[in-house]
Amino acid sequence: MTSPGFQAHDHARCVSDGMEAALSYCEKNGLKFTPVRQRVFEILLSEHKAMGAYDILEILAKEGMGSQPPVVYRALDFLGTHGFVHKIEKLNAFVACDHPGSDHDPAFMICRSCTKVVEMDGSPSSEISSAAQDLGFEVEAVVVEAEGLCPTCQDPS
Amino acid sequence: MTSPGFQAHDHARCVSDGMEAALSYCEKNGLKFTPVRQRVFEILLSEHKAMGAYDILEILAKEGMGSQPPVVYRALDFLGTHGFVHKIEKLNAFVACDHPGSDHDPAFMICRSCTKVVEMDGSPSSEISSAAQDLGFEVEAVVVEAEGLCPTCQDPS
DNA sequence: ATCTAAATTGTTATAGTATATCAAGCCTTA
DNA sequence: TAAGGCTTGATATACTATAACAATTTAGAT
Numbered sequence: 180m181t182s183p184g185f186q187a188h189d190h191a192r193c194v195s196d197g198m199e200a201a202l203s204y205c206e207k208n209g210l211k212f213t214p215v216r217q218r219v220f221e222i223l224l225s226e227h228k229a230m231g232a233y234d235i236l237e238i239l240a241k242e243g244m245g246s247q248p249p250v251v252y253r254a255l256d257f258l259g260t261h262g263f264v265h266k267i268e269k270l271n272a273f274v275a276c277d278h279p280g281s282d283h284d285p286a287f288m289i290c291r292s293c294t295k296v297v298e299m300d301g302s303p304s305s306e307i308s309s310a311a312q313d314l315g316f317e318v319e320a321v322v323v324e325a326e327g328l329c330p331t332c333q334d335p336s
Numbered sequence: 337m338t339s340p341g342f343q344a345h346d347h348a349r350c351v352s353d354g355m356e357a358a359l360s361y362c363e364k365n366g367l368k369f370t371p372v373r374q375r376v377f378e379i380l381l382s383e384h385k386a387m388g389a390y391d392i393l394e395i396l397a398k399e400g401m402g403s404q405p406p407v408v409y410r411a412l413d414f415l416g417t418h419g420f421v422h423k424i425e426k427l428n429a430f431v432a433c434d435h436p437g438s439d440h441d442p443a444f445m446i447c448r449s450c451t452k453v454v455e456m457d458g459s460p461s462s463e464i465s466s467a468a469q470d471l472g473f474e475v476e477a478v479v480v481e482a483e484g485l486c487p488t489c490q491d492p493s
Numbered sequence: 494a495t496c497t498a499a500a501t502t503g504t505t506a507t508a509g510t511a512t513a514t515c516a517a518g519c520c521t522t523a
Numbered sequence: 524t525a526a527g528g529c530t531t532g533a534t535a536t537a538c539t540a541t542a543a544c545a546a547t548t549t550a551g552a553t
C-alpha cells in the first residue's frame with residue numbers, strides 16, 4: 180500500500196482498508212477490538228488529519244459512547260500500543276496509521292494550514308543513529324515531525 | 337564549541353559561556369535581556385536536562401521573581417524565539433541551547449532514565465527533505481527527538 | 494453451567510500544561 | 524514631556540492527561 184501523500188484519492192478505501200487491516204490484526208492476535216476502540220479508530224481514519232483527544236471525545240459523547248476523558252485516552256492508548264494510531268507530539272493530537280502492528284518509528288509531514296498529516300515510510304535518518312552511536316547513546320524511539328505547507332496550501336489559487 | 341555529549345565536563349563553563357553568548361547576542365541585536373529572562377535562561381543552563389515550565393516557575397517564585405505562569409511562558413517564548421532555548425515536544429519541557437540566534441532545526445537525544453538531553457548538530461535528515469520534495473511539501477521546521485538510554489544509564493555499574 | 498480471574502468500561506476527581514485578557518509600569522525617542 | 528511600544532503583573536480560564544476505584548463484561552477453568 181502506497182501512501183497517497185497530499186493528493187486527492189479514493190478516501191473511502193483508506194477507511195475500509197484501514198478498518199479491515201485492524202480487524203484482522205486483532206483477530207489474529209486475540210485483541211479485543213471493542214466498539215469504542217473501533218469507533219475512535221474510525222473517527223481518526225475518516226480524515227488524514229490529527230485530532231485532539233477532546234475533539235474525538237466530543238464525537239463519542241454525541242453518539243452516547245462515553246463522555247469522560249479516560250474513555251478516549253484508554254482507546255487511544257490501546258490503538259497506539261498496537262500501532263493503529265500515532266501521536267503527533269508537536270500538536271498533542273493523534274492520527275490513524277494503516278500499518279497495524281508494525282513497530283515502526285514513524286515520521287510525519289504536517290501542513291500547518293490545512294492540518295493534514297502524511298506519514299512517511301522508512302526509518303528516519305541514519306544520521307541520527309550514527310550521531311547516537313558516536314556518543315554511545317542507545318536509541319529506543321524517535322520522533323520526527325516536519326511542519327510546513329502541503330502543495331495545495333502553497334498555492335493561493 | 338563542541339558539545340560534551342553525555343560525558344563529564346566543566347559545567348561551570350557551559351553556564352558562563354552560554355550566558356555570555358546570549359548577553360552579547362542581545363546587545364548586538366537590541367534585545368532586552370531582562371532579569372526574568374536571564375534568570376530563566378540561567379536555570380535552564382544549570383543542567384543539561386529538560387525542565388517543565390512549572391518547575392522553572394517554582395524556582396522563580398521562591399526568588400520573588402513572579403509567581404504566575406505567564407511570567408515563565410513569556411520568558412520561554414522570548415528565549416525560544418531567539419534560539420536560546422528549545423522545547424522538547426515529547427516531554428513538554430525546555431532545554432537551554434548554546435548557539436544563540438542561529439536558526440537551526442535542532443535534534444535531540446533524551447535519556448529516559450536520567451533525563452539528560454544532548455543536542456545534536458547538523459541539520460537532521462536529508463531523507464526527510466527528499467521525501468518532502470517528492471510530495472511537494474515545503475518544510476519549515478522539523479522536530480527530531482530520539483529517546484533512549486545514555487551511556488551511563490546503560491551501565492548498571 | 495457456574496465460578497473465577499482478568500480485562501474493559503463507567504465515573505469522579507484532580508494533576509499538569511498553556512494562553513487570553515486587561516491593567517499597570519518602564520523605557521525610548523521624538 | 525508626551526506618545527508609543529514593549530514588558531510585567533494579575534486574574535481567569537482553556538486545554539491536555541491521568542489517578543483511583545467501582546461496576547460490568549468476557550473468557551477460560553472446573
